[in-house]
Amino acid sequence: MTIIRNFVRINFITNPPKQAVSTLLIARRTYSKNxxxxxxxxxxxxxxxxxxxxxxxxxxxxxxxxxxxxxxxxxxxxxxxxxxxxxxxxxxxxxxxxxxxxxxxxxxxxxxxxxxxxxxxxxxxxxxxxxxxxxxxxxxxxxxxxxxxxxxxxxxxxxxxxxxxxxxxxxxxxxxxxxxxxxxxxxxxxxxxHYPDIPGAVEYCISSDDIFSLSHPPGKTLVVGAGYIGLECAGFLNSLGYPVTVLVRSVPLRGFDQQMARMVTNEMEQKGVHFEYKCVPLSVEKLESGQLKARWFNNETQKQHEDVFDTVLMATxxxxxxxxxxxxxxxxxxxxxxxxxxxxxxxxxxxxxxxxxxxxxxxxxxxxxxxxxxxxxxxxxxxxxxxxxxxDNVATTVFTPLEYGCVGLSEETAVQRFGTENIEVYHAYYKPTEFFIPQRNIRNCYLKAVALRDAPQRILGLHFVGPVAGEVIQGFAAAIKCGITMEQLSNTVGIHPTVAEEFTRLNITKRSGKDPNPASCCS
The missing domain is CATH 3.50.50.60 (FAD/NAD(P)-binding domain)
Structure with missing residues (x-):
């Protein structure tokens, strides 16, 4: 490689620049480091x-x-x-x-x-x-x-x-x-x-590949799928003023902690998103009006349903x-x-x-x-x-209207790996200061720490539903990587008033049966 560099350097001096550059390109094209x-x-x-x-x-x-x-x-x-x-x-x-x-x-x-x-x-x-x-x-x-x-x-x-x-x-x-x-x-x-193998899916439906550059307002939208992509799209579309229905085949946010997933969907329902559970799509038909007639089947009731939408977004x-x-x-x-x-x-x-x-x-x-x-x-x-x-222990956040951030194991996975008797779950509802004026719904502002029961109670997973969850969970992700324990977490002084400090105030376990609701913002 040294010979090539010297040859190019000499050639650049003795020949016109264009020829030297051409020689350099040939050298680079022909020889890699090996x-x-x-x-x-x-x-x-x-x-x-x-x-x-x-x-x-x-x-x-x-x-x-x-x-x-x-x-x-x-x-x-x-x-x-x-x-x-x-x-x-x-x-x-x-x-x-x-x-x-x-x-x-x-x-x-x-x-x-x-x-x-x-x-x-x-x-x-x-x-x-x-x-x-x-x-x-x-x-x-x-x-x-x-x-x-x-x-x-x-x-x-x-x-x-x-x-x-x-x-x-x-x-x-x-x-x-x-x-x-x-x-x-x-x-x-x-x-x-992925598009489901049903009539009209590929011909008439959009996906996350299309929604961010859609040339017209989506209007009344059906979102097929309740993974993080489906819920995020449904969340911002509803908040932007477009009515949204979500078809859920099995459970929302599969692979995530299911208690936290229910908090997310509860909040979305209270904000106006309509959920159809245990449903699978059957077909999408384009009407003369340009709207789309979607049909789906409820596996629980064994009944077929249909409705007309302006947009059908596949998130399957x-x-x-x-x-x-x-x-x-x-x-x-x-x-x-x-x-x-x-x-x-x-x-x-x-x-x-x-x-x-x-x-x-x-x-x-x-x-x-x-x-x-x-x-x-x-x-x-x-x-x-x-x-x-x-x-392992990779943090992530679902950017639904009320965000969900987590790192580590879900409660279900922790119980599966270590057994119910070996797991302690600390949890709490909390009141974000930002929600006091005006009085916003706080029923789904919730967090929990999943830890080993035996001292020093190494924390296996942290979960948070609330404002700026992504910003909250990032710092705790580093702590999880370092093997943080409940004792260390409880001895950490929080920044008041923030929502992140709620992790440092966790002291009630599910096992105790005590009320996890806070008495005041400073309790």
Whole structure:
């Protein structure tokens, strides 16, 4: 590599700059650090995990290419570089959630003395909202591309697939192909929304791929699915003034603590969201008016129901984008039934093929998880790193109208692992100061700590439903990683008046049967 650098430096002096640059490109194209492949690392997928891995690899001397291509949704939605989180996930979702909170704040402001003319006529302008959200997303897309250019990462806007274990073929937008070789490959393609196999689902329904750039107000909306994506969308749409019905097949927020999930849905119901439980969709039909007639079946009552909506949003899970990769040609066979890669340490059954992010089986489908795993993987590949990704005790938040933040085990999982007699659950309802004026509903402001019963009562999980839950739970996530106990938590002095301090005041256990309601804000 030193010889190549010296040759290019001499050539730059003795030849015109254009020829020197051409020579440099040829040298870079022909030789990677190992001297055999075009690249030391090729990353298939330009989302958070893939980009983090690519950037860290370059920081450690590797030559890297990133392939990324977005196939339009069934409704034609497409977006730029950055993956699900930036374009159709965390970022636009949080902005929509913030818009909903601001709408509530406008109405509450009058109780604090703000004189707002015709507050009863305040409404959202959907076009302005989506335009603002999309403008921010496009700015992030641009910054991401510039960052790749500055780091000398080759960005290929093409759909990648394997030709053999070290060769990738990218199909570009114009239909042409580009072939490259890489010593290592990281699969970071993430996933896309799943559509149920019912008439009209693909033809007429939207998903989270479409809602944040929808060209018209959604109006009366049916959300099919009650996972975190479904509930978050239902929550902000309802708060923005659009009537929402949610179809729940089994339980809301499957995989989360179910007591906390009920708190979330209770709050949403009290805010006007209508839930249809134990229901599965049957069909969606487009009427002459342009509206959609949806039919569903209640497995509990064994009755069929129907209603007419302006929008039907499918939130029935996501599938991994592995089928198009031709993994068999690379020898990768460690796939689950769902099409995700089974890889304990991000390494597939083919030693030089890795995966990070949502494409991994049994891993939290969260952007920070993919980012951290991608960085650690790059350090192991190119910097002699030894640290593996720790997928336990990852904090997360569901951005429903009343947010739910958690870290660690749910109460159900803790009981399953350790037994009821070995678990102590501390819990409390609380009164956020922000809810005093005006008098807002506090029935669902609740938190709990799930701990081992024996001293020193190591905490296994913390759960919080209330304002700014994400901000609250983040700091406690570090404490959980450090093995915090109930004694340490109770000896922590809280910041008053905050909602986060409620964790430091937990002293009533479920086992005791005592009333978990506070006597006052300072009790």
């Amino acid at each position: 001297g055999t492949f075009d690249y030391d690392l090729a990353v298939i997928g330009g989302g958070s995990g893939g980009l983090a891995c690519a950037k860290e690899a370059v920081n450690n001397g590797a030559k890297v290419a990133v392939l990324d291509y977005v196939t339009p949704s069934p409704q034609g939605s497409k977006w730029g570089l950055g993956g699900t989180c930036v374009n159709v996930g965390c970022i636009p979702k949080k902005l929509m959630h913030q818009a909903a909170l601001l709408g509530e704040a406008i109405h509450e402001a009058t109780s604090y003395g703000w004189e707002i003319p015709a507050v009863d006529k305040v409404k959202i302008n959907w076009s302005t909202l989506t335009e603002s959200v999309q403008n921010h997303i496009k700015s992030v897309n641009w910054v991401t591309r510039v960052d790749l250019r500055d780091k000398k990462i080759d960005y290929i806007n093409g759909l990648g697939e394997f030709k053999d274990p070290h060769t990738i073929v990218a199909t570009l937008k114009n239909g042409s192909t580009k072939e490259l070789t890489a010593k290592n490959v990281v699969i970071a393609v993430g996933g896309r929304p 899970g996501r599938y991994a984008l592995t089928k198009q990769l031709r993994l068999d040609l690379a020898g990768v066979s460690c796939l689950s039934e769902s099409g995700k890669l089974v890889a304990a340490t991000e390494q597939s059954n083919v030693p030089h093929v890795y995966a990070v992010g949502d494409v991994l089986e049994g891993r939290p489908e969260l952007t920070p998880v993919a980012i951290h795993a991608g960085r650690l993987l790059a350090r192991r590949m190119f910097a002699g790193g030894q640290q593996q990704m720790d997928y």
